[in-house]
Amino acid sequence: MTALVPPPSTSGKGLLDRVEDALLPLINLVFLLLMFFIVAGQLTEQPLPKLPSSTQSKQEQAPEADLIVNADGQWKVRGATLTEASLLSQLPEPDSSNPLKIAAEQSLTMADLEQLLRLLEDGGYTDVLLLTEPGA
Incomplete structure (x- = not known):
């Protein structure tokens, strides 16, 4: 009867020696790559060129918000301060292709913002954009 599995090749080396030879x-490749990046990454005396900052590319006019929220929680639409009862009637109709734009002051608490977002969700607004200012 013949064996179905051929006998292991016996080159005189053990398994550990064969694994070491394969590694x-x-x-060598890792060492060569390391040497390449050491040589290619030499620091130069020339500074990197300045990248354009956001202050240079400021827009002439800020995007117009549908709703402005002050730090004290006041809601303003077209300059008029509104209450919770009159807010939804003064905002544009909910539209999935044109989301409601909200501009909130930086010091507004998350609790106040969450209260406003819940009110808007109850009013049918599913898409909202929160406008922010770029950091200085």
Whole structure:
């Protein structure tokens, strides 16, 4: 009867020696890559060129918000301060292609913003954009 599995090749080396021989080219490759990045990444005396900052590319006019929220929680639409009862009637109709734009002051608490977002969600507004100012 013949064996279904051929006998292992016996080159006189053990399993550990064969694994070490297979890893040697990989170690050489990693070493060469390391040397390449050391040489290619030399620091130069020339500083990097300045990238354009957001202050240079400021828009002439800020985007117009449908609703402005002050830090004390006041809601303003077209300059008029509104209450919770009159807010939804003064805002534009909910439209999925044109989301409601909200501009909130930086010091507004998350609790006040969450209260406003819940009120808007109850009013049918599913898409809202929160306008922010770029950091200085």
